[in-house]
């Protein structure tokens with residue numbers, strides 16, 4: 001699965017590696033840093049179970065809103081929810097889309113630095129680097 005969001009007209013997207021947990025927030029220490037003042041420093045955490053995603057709110061003051069087919073769920077501190085493909089997530093004023101990675105290509109952050117199609121394993125086929133933190137290029 002991938003997450004896609006726009007800040008100030010610039011589109012960002014990140015691929016979620018199966019079996020891993022990522023943190024989302026304004027802090028640069030987060031796995032996925034979303035630099036916007038309405039996003040909490042550590043706002044949410046997403047676990048990718050391979051076939052499904054789970055999201056948990058890490059912010060005591062800022063809810064995480066999950067929208068899917070017109071259903072809107074607001075998560076308080078520590079609350080968890082499934083995060084299906086097609087859902088939209090709101091962190092402060094930032095809307096994050098959850099999408100299926102069709103023809104997803106990323107630039108490998110490892111020694112090879114090549115643009116590669118993401119294999120199911122989540123590791124670069126050239127140099128074996130985990131692609132979880134790579135920026136995504138879709139197309």
Ligand SMILES: [Zn+2]
Pocket residue numbers: 108109110111112113114124125126127128129
């Ligand atoms: Zn590589």
